[in-house]
Amino acid sequence: MAADKKPAAAPAKKKAAASGRFQLYEKSGNGVKAKNRVCPKCGPGFFMGAHKNRIVCGKCGYTEILTAPAK
Numbered sequence: 267m268a269a270d271k272k273p274a275a276a277p278a279k280k281k282a283a284a285s286g287r288f289q290l291y292e293k294s295g296n297g298v299k300a301k302n303r304v305c306p307k308c309g310p311g312f313f314m315g316a317h318k319n320r321i322v323c324g325k326c327g328y329t330e331i332l333t334a335p336a337k
C-alpha cells in the first residue's frame with residue numbers, strides 16, 4: 267500500500283512583530299515619546315525594564331525602587 271501523499275503544507279510563518287525597540291515609543295503629536303524610563307547612567311536610548319516594584323537597566327544594572335503611592 268502506498269503511503270498517502272499529503273500536499274506539502276507551507277509552514278505557517280508568523281509575521282514578525284515590529285522589532286522590539288520601536289514598541290518602546292509612542293507616537294504623540296509631532297514626535298515620539300519614550301514609554302519607558304531611560305537609564306540615567308547609560309543615557310537616552312537605554313531603556314529600563316519595568317518590574318513589579320522596581321525598574322532595572324539591563325545594561326549597567328542600575329535599579330530604581332518604585333515606592334507605592336501612599337494612601
Ligand SMILES: [Zn+2]
Pocket residue numbers: 305306307308309312323324325326327328
Ligand atoms: Zn544603565
